[in-house]
Amino acid sequence: MMIPVRCFTCGNVVGEHWEEFKERAREGDEDPGKVLDELGVDRHCCRRMMVSHRDLVDVVSPYQ
Incomplete structure (x- = not known):
């Protein structure tokens, strides 16, 4: 899925x-x-969101 706008915690x-982090x-x-x-x-909670995120929108979108 897409990166959440805000940290869950x-x-x-x-x-x-996200875009700059992904590029760099x-x-x-x-x-x-x-x-x-x-x-x-x-x-640490925000860093966890950035480091552990997987971009799955291309994988999931055909099934919607």
Whole structure:
């Protein structure tokens, strides 16, 4: 699915950082922890949302 707009635990906005995080950490060679630090994602719950997210919208959409 798509990245949630807000963190499930604390309610901070995390969706606005997803594209840059994906470009730099997932498709680039940068360390995900350093990228999250530079983006200002400090809380562990928000970091968990970013690091553990899998983009499944292309997989699920044919079945809707």
